[in-house]
Amino acid sequence: MREKAIGVFDSGFGGLDIMKGIVRELPDYDFVYLGDTARMPYGTRSGKIILDFSREAVDFLFLKNCELVIFACNTASSDALHRIQVDHVPKNHNGKKVLGVLIPAAEVACRLSKNNKIGVIATSSTVSSKSFIREITKIIPEMKIYQQACPLLVPLVEAGEQNSQMAEMALRKYLEPLLAKDIDTLILGCTHYGLLESKIRKIAGRKVKIVSESRIIGAKLKDYLARHPEIETRLAKNKERTFYSTDLTDNFRKLGSRFFGEKIEVRKAELS
Numbered sequence: 429m430r431e432k433a434i435g436v437f438d439s440g441f442g443g444l445d446i447m448k449g450i451v452r453e454l455p456d457y458d459f460v461y462l463g464d465t466a467r468m469p470y471g472t473r474s475g476k477i478i479l480d481f482s483r484e485a486v487d488f489l490f491l492k493n494c495e496l497v498i499f500a501c502n503t504a505s506s507d508a509l510h511r512i513q514v515d516h517v518p519k520n521h522n523g524k525k526v527l528g529v530l531i532p533a534a535e536v537a538c539r540l541s542k543n544n545k546i547g548v549i550a551t552s553s554t555v556s557s558k559s560f561i562r563e564i565t566k567i568i569p570e571m572k573i574y575q576q577a578c579p580l581l582v583p584l585v586e587a588g589e590q591n592s593q594m595a596e597m598a599l600r601k602y603l604e605p606l607l608a609k610d611i612d613t614l615i616l617g618c619t620h621y622g623l624l625e626s627k628i629r630k631i632a633g634r635k636v637k638i639v640s641e642s643r644i645i646g647a648k649l650k651d652y653l654a655r656h657p658e659i660e661t662r663l664a665k666n667k668e669r670t671f672y673s674t675d676l677t678d679n680f681r682k683l684g685s686r687f688f689g690e691k692i693e694v695r696k697a698e699l700s
């Protein structure tokens with residue numbers, strides 16, 4: 429039997445920051461990354477389109493010999509993951525697994541919050557799906573959750589402006605209403621926000637605990653694999669990393685290397 433890889437899917441480059449955190453925890457495993465850069469951003473699209481695109485991404489990654497796929501994209505995790513898990517995978521890839529980033533982030537936030545007030549910053553689509561509210565209240569029903577859509581942040585990070593005055597102004601505008609609600613925990617509910625963490629920390633102050641997916645998903649996956657030896661034993665450990673993008677631009681190499689923290693070579697993916 430051919431050994432399998434771990435697939436990581438995002439709408440674009442941001443998922444590379446999550447993958448960097450996963451590789452830190454699981455350095456020996458083989459990974460296949462797919463960024464749907466030709467069709468990003470997903471964060472302003474309808475749930476139906478996000479589901480269609482996500483299905484195609486899952487088909488592609490399973491075709492590339494992945495045993496399980498991580499949705500690094502919060503927007504896809506919010507709008508498509510559940511339907512893919514209960515419908516698309518059983519029908520088309522029986523026995524395979526697809527996991528998202530929301531539940532791990534919700535679990536960590538619930539553990540950290542002492543005053544039961546959690547803030548969530550995310551794309552417009554993730555906020556309207558209310559998926560974080562659903563996952564958090566499943567764990568602690570009385571938790572108060574304050575959400576803020578931050579449509580300016582992804583374009584700012586993509587333009588390399590994460591350390592700029594503009595990013596600081598946008599962050600203040602988005603964070604102040606949440607801080608005014610006295611949140612003690614903040615979920616960075618979007619792949620790109622990890623790159624803004626130092627600015628967010630400065631604005632939110634030390635009292636607010638920050639849940640960054642790039643720091644937690646790797647450990648959660650490691651724990652999952654320890655509990656699922658039937659999957660773990662099928663995974664290849666040759667340290668091979670393959671990166672696919674639906675559009676090949678210099679930007680992917682440049683931004684991709686910035687998010688992943690090392691130089692990467694990117695291949696063109698054809699989704700159907």
Ligand code: DGL
Binds near residue numbers: 504582
């Ligand atoms: N990857 C998306 C997310 O985590 C952000 C970028 C986009 O809108 O496509 O929600």
